[in-house]
Amino acid sequence: MNLTLTGVPAIVAFVGFVVVFSAPVWVAARLVGAKHPTLLRAICALAMGTVGVFFIAVFTGPWVFLLAPLVFLLSFKYILGTSFFGSVLLAILAGLGYAAMGYFFGGGSFSGAGNGINV
Numbered sequence: 001m002n003l004t005l006t007g008v009p010a011i012v013a014f015v016g017f018v019v020v021f022s023a024p025v026w027v028a029a030r031l032v033g034a035k036h037p038t039l040l041r042a043i044c045a046l047a048m049g050t051v052g053v054f055f056i057a058v059f060t061g062p063w064v065f066l067l068a069p070l071v072f073l074l075s076f077k078y079i080l081g082t083s084f085f086g087s088v089l090l091a092i093l094a095g096l097g098y099a100a101m102g103y104f105f106g107g108g109s110f111s112g113a114g115n116g117i118n119v
Contacts, residue, residue, distance in 0.1 A: 018043055019039070019043070020101075021046070021098075022039065022042045022043045022046050023039070023042075023097070024093075024094045024095075024096075024097025024098055024100075024101065025042040025045065025046060025076075025080075025090070025094045025097075026038070026039045026042035027093075027094075027097060028089075028090045028091075028093035028094040028097060029041075029042060029076075029080045029082070029090055031093055032082055032086045032089050032090045032093065033082075033086070034080040034081050034082045034086065034090070035080070035081025035082070036079070036080055036081045037080060041079055041080055042080065044079050045072075045075045045076050045079040045080055046072075046075075048075045048079060049071055049072040049075040049076075052071040052072075052074075052075060053067075053068045053071050053072070056068065056071055069091070072091065073087045073088060073091060074087075076090050076091065
C-alpha cells in the first residue's frame with residue numbers, strides 16, 4: 001500500500017516529525033540548565049547542526065564522520081546556551097531520549113525491531 005501526502009497534510013506531518021524529534025533535545029536542555037531551553041531553539045539547533053554537517057561533508061569528505069558530533073555540540077552550545085561540557089551532557093541525555101523513543105515506539109524491545117506501524 002502506498003501512502004502519499006501533499007499540500008497542507010504533508011506540512012502538518014513534517015512539522016509533527018520535527019517537533020517529536022526535537023523534543024528529547026529540548027528536555028535535555030532543560031535538564032542541563034541551558035540559558036535558552038525553548039523548543040524553537042532546540043529545533044534551530046538541530047537544523048543548524050544538520051546544515052553544518054552538510055557543509056562539512058561537502059568540504060571534508062569522509063572526515064565528516066569525525067567532525068559531525070563536534071558540529072552538533074557547537075550548535076547546542078551557541079544556540080541553546082550551554083557550556084561545552086553541558087552540550088556533551090545534553091547530547092548524551094538526548095541520545096537516551098531517542099533510545100527511549102525507539103523502545104516505546106518500536107515495540108518495547110532493544111534486541112530488534114518491533115512491530116512498528118504498518119500502513
